[in-house]
Amino acid sequence: MADNKPKTSLFDFFLLSVSLVGLCFAPVPASAQGRKLSFGVNGQFKILQVADMHYANGATTLCEDVFPSQLAHCSDLNTTDFMSRVIAAEKPDLIVFTGDNIYGLDVNDALKSMDAAFAPAIASKIPWVAILGNHDQESTLTRQEVMNYIVKLPNTLSQVNPPEAAHYIDGFGNCNLEIHGVAKSSLQDKSLLNLYFLDSGDYSSVDNIEGYDWIKTSQQFWYDQTSKRLQREYNEEPNPQQGTAPGLAYFHIPFPEFDNFDTTSATTGVRQEDTASADTNSGFFTTLVARGDVKSVFVGHDHVNDFCGELEGVNLCYGGGFGYHAYGKAGWERRARVVVADLNENGTGSWGDVKSIRTWKRLDDEHLSVIDAQVLWTSSPSGSVVFPL
Template sequence: MNFRGLFPFGVFLHDIAYKHFCNVRLDYNQIHLIDLGSITMADNKTKTSLFDFFPLSVFLVCLCLAPVPASAQGRKLSFGVNGQFKILQVADMHYANGGTTRCQNVLPSQMAHCSDLNTTAFMSRVIAAEKPDLIVFTGDNIFGSNVKDAVKSMNAAFAPAIAAKIPWVAVLGNHDQESTLSRQELMKHIVKLPNTLSKVNPPEAAHYIDGFGNNNLQIHGAVESSLHNKSVLNLYFLDSGDYSSITSLSKKYDWIKTSQQFWFDQTSKRLQKEYNKEPNPQQGTAPGLAYFHIPFPEFWSFDSKNASKGVRQEETGSATTNSGFFTTLVDRGDVKSVFVGHDHLNDFCGELKGLNLCYGGGFGYHAYGKAGWERRARVVVADLNKKGTGSWGDVKSIRTWKRLDDQHLSVIDEQVLWTSSPK
């Protein structure tokens, strides 16, 4: 089939999508045409057929014209038949108004043709390449101060994940609420979107917990294994806030509060009891991962020399108050790695007291970055043990790497974060 004949229709669909869905007029001059079927990516070298964006365009148009389908709330997540569960972390998209929003900190040769649409294109490419089981957005999904309509910008920011029909979850950063919606209103909108597993807050803690978007997801054992009804990997999502409400700290970053740590502690203990009980009781605790936006002060412990992989290129933008969440995590012992965003030029992982502290690295093109240093995404994979019978058991290891938005979607900094003790 000759896809090039669909090129004008593809542009037409994108025009409809961004006029009606994003409330942005798409100027065709903002898409640099290489030939009849290609557009440039942000590195000004990569060519991607516009037909690759055809499904996303159709999705955006349909989302404008059709009722929003039911969310994925209550959906059971499980390891695949290959014994793996893969998570894609998207940190700091800073999405604004689509094709009219210019990029920050790219090479001069890239500036004229770079916009929010490059963020959309990067996400579509990395989703297609990695085929994750879950996508996690770790805050600053939109750059509120530049956003005309928070709902439309949020919809456009998450559109590639929704179009891919992959479960996803989002937490908020310190910039999301700077537009037309409060943090609570943003989460109430997010939980209504298709395929999301986000929550405004866990029902059992809604009456006392600080913030919005706190959540726990349980990843069950492989289908048809003896652990298919038991969570073998636990994911925690927390709202690290925006700016402190304490007058003397009003311009300082916020932190994870005592109420959130209490909820985490209680949830972790409950999940351990379920892990240890019949049927198929397991020993110890299932490993866990935690995702939030603002790093805690312990991230200051690392630089490019003592981090296991990755680089530090800016200061850690943590709260000046240490809330003790790092100690809470270490004391419980089930969470093996935490993943944050916020500081776009840092993408390292470092281990402190048995806990891996990892940055996602800046993803979005409207976010500040470093010209010539590619935008990036972090991938995490948990692998199951294979029993002597050939069936899948509990989690054996947790690995990570990063994908760069270059010509080849290069994979860098592969490393093992955690392995289970021999039994």
């Protein structure tokens, strides 16, 4: 006989226990510095993802996995040059670093390494945010100390952790950014696109579980509560919208559901190595599906995977390896992922809510080639939206 009694999961128990302590906090500001992010007057918001720079000591740090003819003139400075070129070409509204920003094991001075790694983003004066991978803390600084330094750098919107969750959340660098409607439009004070950044940790600290870390129950609770708050605000007066604003999630280590795809079954891109996820499934993918707002997840970690595949309405996307002091594949260019959200344009020449989310990749070749352009999500019932690049 089937047991029809409702099941109480560990996540449900956590939701209850934290709720009982009475979390009553003001909403998280749009950024640690109070800077408001908005869609541009063209009705777009563009994000550049930089995955796995593995920056070390600059010109003295040689490249990995390039052709022998390239070795003598290839270093961390190639990573810097690539970033400067792709920023100039794409002119993003936000730059997102998805971990392993520095390669701690080879770093002489972690602070100088971070200064150099983020220098092109800082010089561009474009807002940027960084989360941590499994190598950022492997020099002389802890993960908290690394994030404490990042949040003090110019133009960053990174947070050590969200203020309302700082007393319970695992990891460092968890935060949410709200992307508001076009300035001077009726939706200028409403978040139309929500970005979630989470610390996926480094290595398991749980006995009998080896390998990489994972996104913890406390982080899932914070995401769940933040998503629900943003949904309430999205539907509030003035100018109430219907449903939930779409969201994007960024973290470093992929969850096991990335294993569902290979080069053939993915929508775009390739798989060239196994998914190096945690040995345990945290259930975060299930949490995202249950909430329904996050349309795409973007990770790094596995440098020579760059595919996107859709599972239960969520796109699972790799950024592809960016840095030259990181394993890669000779002849397979380093790359960056670009994501653009487009707003609906109404008949009066003003902008509404999000119409679609699309992506492509830029290669570090002579022409900064664009590949694998695709629409990840659209609010159109037919799902058929065509855009020029």
